[in-house]
Amino acid sequence: MxxxxxxxxxxxxxxxxxxxxxxxxxxxxxxxxxxxxxxxxxxxxxxxxxxxxxxxxxxxxxxxxxxxxxxxxxxxxxxxxxxxxxxxxxxxxxxxxxxxxxxxxxxxxxxxxxxxEAALTAWSSGALAMVATAREDWHHAREHAQYGLQHAPEGLRRAQLLGWALLPALAALKRTPEADDIIDEGDEIMRSAVELPGRFGYDRAEHRLHVAEAHLTLERYGHAADVARESIAAAPAETPGWAAATLVLALAEARESPSQAAARALGVLDLISPPRLRATARERLTRLGRLLDSSTGGPAAELAERLRVLPAPIRPDGTAA
Structure with missing residues (x-):
């Protein structure tokens, strides 16, 4: 505590x-x-x-x-x-x-x-893969992920590098068979691995989040929703991990149940204050806003307005909001 x-x-x-x-x-x-x-x-x-x-x-x-x-x-x-x-x-x-x-x-x-410190090398490489994925630099994302896997100890650390670093790049490149192999290997490791807490750890909630996002990228929306619900169930309520999984679920539902998806996002905004809302959550909210038609009113319109006035965590002069 x-x-x-x-x-x-x-x-x-x-x-x-x-x-x-x-x-x-x-x-x-x-x-x-x-x-x-x-x-x-x-x-x-x-x-x-x-x-x-x-x-x-x-x-x-x-x-x-x-x-x-x-x-x-x-x-x-x-x-x-x-x-x-x-x-x-x-x-x-x-x-x-x-x-x-x-x-x-x-x-x-x-x-x-x-x-x-092999664990530090592996983890940093995984994080660099994450940054490369965010800028859609798939070549470097895969390079960083593979380098991290060379240094990651077997077990939980390998599952972390597979799910967090390599899987997103493979899904973005639509390398579906390879992505499915990674999901299967990571799931197998997680069945017997002892979870580790904290930023440098890895657990079932985070693993299922990455798998859900991969299904979402591969446009397998039903699978994405099912796995996102597993992540939500495994994550402590009102934490960043819970918020991430909830927004992935909303993105998976947006095409079939737009009002429900918008309501989920509004629930996140009600519970997570702007300074605690990570850039990753903001990016998912922005993607969701683009998918929903706010002109129809209801939760979608309310979400569009909430996102319009959402304050940034850093002011234009570089100071904290």
């Missing part, structure tokens, strides 16, 4: 540790690991813009300690700077800063390589 005041307290503890040992120490390394775990486990509890500021400040504190540390301590600190950079990349992506996401994730991957 965490609170809004507990979030900056983590950064303050790191600051005190670095003040006590400016050149780094085993205690600073242990505290850095704990900070990464805290941010990853509580990733969905804070608005992305707020968490980004805290993670950035903590990374800066650790960076200052690396310069004067002995080689073994410096390597361990660089590993945690890598994980913090991975978090910054994902947060930037959720704030619709794709170039920033690429920069942070590229650094994270490089630090994973240089410190021998």
């Amino acid at each position: 965490t609170t809004a005041s507990g979030l900056p307290a983590i950064r303050e503890s790191v600051q005190w540790a670095v003040m006590d040992a400016p050149g780094g120490s085993p205690a600073v390394v242990a505290l850095a690991e704990a900070a990464v775990e805290h941010y990853a486990l509580n990733y969905s509890k804070h608005p992305p813009v707020v968490l980004l500021e805290e993670v950035r400040a903590t990374r800066s504190l650790l960076s200052s300690a690396v310069a004067g540390a002995d080689p073994s301590i410096a390597r361990d600190l660089r590993r945690q700077v890598g994980w913090l950079s991975a978090l910054l990349g994902n947060l930037s992506y959720h704030l619709d800063d794709r170039p920033g996401a690429r920069a942070h994730l590229t650094l994270a991957g490089a630090l994973g390589e240089s410190t021998g």
Whole structure:
């Protein structure tokens, strides 16, 4: 559990540790690991813009300690700077800063390589595939996904790279047989895998979300709706994962049940405040708005108006809304 005041307290503890040992120490390394775990486990509890500021400040504190540390301590600190950079990349992506996401994730991957942290290399590659997919750069998306799979340990990590990184690109390219093979392999792994919590973890709810989105991309709307319902059932209510699965379900229903789809989206907007609404959710809402005919009135018209006045998480001057 965490609170809004507990979030900056983590950064303050790191600051005190670095003040006590400016050149780094085993205690600073242990505290850095704990900070990464805290941010990853509580990733969905804070608005992305707020968490980004805290993670950035903590990374800066650790960076200052690396310069004067002995080689073994410096390597361990660089590993945690890598994980913090991975978090910054994902947060930037959720704030619709794709170039920033690429920069942070590229650094994270490089630090994973240089410190021998295979899980960091794999995860960062998967996230880079996600960013490439968002800009419809399917070639690089597949390259990043395949590179991540080369470093991912067997089991849950492999299922994560398959479902999160490789499957979206294959579905977008309409490589249906290959996409179905990936779905089958990922499903088989998830049947026996032990789920991991947090931003760097993976669970059934997230896995089913990626499968549902693949079915949606392949225009298998009935399958997409069924699997999205499984994701909703497995996700804690009113979390970003729940919102994502609910909006995928709405997109799958939009052609046959437009009023119901619009009502689902309105429910998400009622429960998730604008600062907590990730760029990925906003993109799904925009897609849904395009599918619905708001001229007919009812929920579709209400959704169109809600989206029109939806405030962005970042103001035009770069400050948080």
